[in-house]
Amino acid sequence: MTYALITGASKGIGKSIAEELAAKGKNLLLVSRSEETLNELRLSLIQRYNVHVAYLAIDLSAAEAPQLVSNWCTSNNYSIDVLVNNAGYGLWGPFEKVSLESHQEMLQLNMLTVVQLTYALLPELKKHASSYILNVASTAAYQAVPTLSLYAASKSFVLLFTRGIRLELEGTGVSVSCLCPGPTSTDFVTRAGMSLAIQKKSDTFSMTSEAVARIGVRGMYNHKAEIIPGLLNKIIVAATAWLPKYVTEKIANDLYKK
Numbered sequence: 001m002t003y004a005l006i007t008g009a010s011k012g013i014g015k016s017i018a019e020e021l022a023a024k025g026k027n028l029l030l031v032s033r034s035e036e037t038l039n040e041l042r043l044s045l046i047q048r049y050n051v052h053v054a055y056l057a058i059d060l061s062a063a064e065a066p067q068l069v070s071n072w073c074t075s076n077n078y079s080i081d082v083l084v085n086n087a088g089y090g091l092w093g094p095f096e097k098v099s100l101e102s103h104q105e106m107l108q109l110n111m112l113t114v115v116q117l118t119y120a121l122l123p124e125l126k127k128h129a130s131s132y133i134l135n136v137a138s139t140a141a142y143q144a145v146p147t148l149s150l151y152a153a154s155k156s157f158v159l160l161f162t163r164g165i166r167l168e169l170e171g172t173g174v175s176v177s178c179l180c181p182g183p184t185s186t187d188f189v190t191r192a193g194m195s196l197a198i199q200k201k202s203d204t205f206s207m208t209s210e211a212v213a214r215i216g217v218r219g220m221y222n223h224k225a226e227i228i229p230g231l232l233n234k235i236i237v238a239a240t241a242w243l244p245k246y247v248t249e250k251i252a253n254d255l256y257k258k
């Protein structure tokens with residue numbers, strides 16, 4: 001019996017990925033902070049899809065958390081052939097207006113937890129003839145986003161890290177993909193502290209988390225390097241490749257400024 005481990009599985013894109021995989025008969029290991037929400041989701045998935053589901057409630061922004069997750073998997077003999085590094089968030093506002101501690105906590109989750117969990121679970125993933133890593137970055141990975149400067153930089157890190165290990169792992173059976181959603185209807189904007197005006201702007205372009213998850217899981221199983229859900233998001237990413245950087249950064253700045 002093998003499992004997919006999903007971080008940030010209690011809501012949003014991670015929850016939708018859990019639903020998408022459960023619907024395909026995949027057993028799940030759900031990881032996030034909210035124990036009650038995770039247990040409710042666990043019971044619902046078992047009832048609807050007849051799959052095995054376990055969860056671990058843990059704050060993944062703690063430096064020791066990825067090792068504790070790995071220890072949990074080992075002590076329960078969970079055989080993992082899918083790892084979805086999804087948990088993450090943004091902090092909206094001018095760089096200097098957000099505390100350094102808050103910046104560092106976000107970078108731990110968005111970047112270091114992805115690295116540490118991947119490092120810890122890679123030996124397990126390599127035991128299987130075919131296994132998958134799906135790291136969740138963002139369309140923000142393709143350019144600087146003023147007022148989300150560190151967030152966008154953290155997602156660029158995830159994108160390049162993913163592409164790097166993808167090539168390193170060629171021939172091992174471990175397929176590595178990067179999901180780069182654009183605006184998606186989740187708690188992201190609330191957690192980021194964005195103004196209502198920006199939330200309204202973001203909503204006009206937003207995809208559903210279900211659509212993002214469906215496209216992401218399909219791309220992962222199709223061994224795609226980068227998965228950009230939605231035609232508009234594909235066009236925006238393509239534009240960042242041929243428009244001058246100051247143009248796309250100015251557009252992002254106007255979109256996200258207070």
Ligand SMILES: NC(=O)C1=CN([C@@H]2O[C@H](COP(=O)(O)OP(=O)(O)OC[C@H]3O[C@@H](n4cnc5c(N)ncnc54)[C@H](OP(=O)(O)O)[C@@H]3O)[C@@H](O)[C@H]2O)C=CC1
Pocket residue numbers: 007008009010011012013014015031032033034037058059060061086087088089090109136137138139180181182183184185186187188189191
């Ligand atoms: N929504 C969007 O517009 C976009 C989102 N993304 C990315 O998608 C990913 C998922 O975000 P999204 O679903 O939108 O956001 P949500 O805020 O809706 O969900 C975030 C998930 O991560 C979990 N999480 C947050 N902090 C922690 C933590 N410290 N430890 C453990 N789990 C944590 C939350 O669970 P809990 O609160 O229970 O801990 C929740 O399950 C993120 O990496 C985000 O950067 C990328 C592009 C666009």
Ligand SMILES: N[C@@H](C=O)C(=O)O
Pocket residue numbers: 090137138139140181182183184188
């Ligand atoms: N909502 C943001 C997350 O990454 C974005 O789409 O830029």
